[in-house]
Amino acid sequence: MPLSSPDDRTTAAPEAPTAVPGLLPEPPATRRTGTDVALVATFAAFVAACALVPAIPTGTPVPITLQTFGVVVAGLVLGARRGFLAVALYLVVGLAGVPVFAEMTGGLGVLGKPSVGYLLAFPAAAAAAGWLGGLALRARPAWRYPLLVAAGLGSSFLVTHPSGILGLMARLGVTAREALAIDLVYWPGDVVKNLLAAGVTLAVVRAFPDLRRGRR
Template sequence: MEKDLARIALFAALIAILGLIPAITLGFGVPITAQSLGVMLAGAVLGARQGGLAVLLFVFAAVLGLPLLAGGRGGLGVFASPTVGFVVGFPVAAFVTGLVVEKLHRLPPGVSAGIGAFIGGIIVMYAFGTIGMAIVLNKSLTEAALLNSAFVIGDLLKAGLCGMLVAAIARLRPQMLPWYRAPVSQVFR
């Protein structure tokens, strides 16, 4: 239990640290950040339950006012910004990413993590982000989805990087992936 709590806190901290990488804010108020990579990794490494809890902890701390979101943002004002859908969708995206890697555990870990990051970290996160942007910016869902298309290439790269990092973890420290069933030859080396 203590190990699980430590891993959840560690990934919440990782997402906060990724927010320190300078963000590029687009004209419609949504920044390009590395934090979505942290969300993908939380789900892909920890699995659905722990990954979702790690990201929920991060979001909870940010909503309480800690300046953890990209650009040093935090507090209830986040709910009035164009990023609200992404912030609300972060825990769901991590949960879905973890759920996919758990269901695809028979595939190579990098492949299952890449697929999970694509489904949870892009499709699910964009669904939430698009709805939030449409509401806050008073745009149609189609207009908000078009605005979100600015993020697609970067997020595809992040999903690929997530897959590569998880593949490396599976090779070097398979016990760090609770959902992964490493081949017997790899466990006893």
């Protein structure tokens, strides 16, 4: 058979570069920052909305509210850093005078109330929930829900309740035992709120899997 001459050969088109997973350019930092700012503001508003749900009287100086539910959800969904910032923003707005605290209150006057310890603990509680929740979300799918519940309870009983007890002692002049007896009233409700918070977190993370990816 005759050999083809170089002139008869068709010049091959250069191949398109193959996309390599993991090497795609990341979104610009400004876009990520803008998204984070929007999420922080959104969850600050979410905590405020939870606080404005009518409180349940308990016969103690501090009623039961949905604030702690919003705080835990913010931490579990956003992670430690963004959860802390969201709840801190909520706290700053309320202390500035906007009535976003329980029973439509706001301003520095809330610092003189028996609930001050619980209130000031919220940003740290969100950060704790976020850090523990990050560990829970890295577990096997079957373990994620109970571990998220444990993360929420951990933040509540390691941060919120001890701070709340100190606030009760400072504002009511009661002993540690008496403050603990008051605090015990809120434990059953906190367990229920953390069960719900874990379920909400799983639903949100499944719907938006990139929400916590690469975030702390």
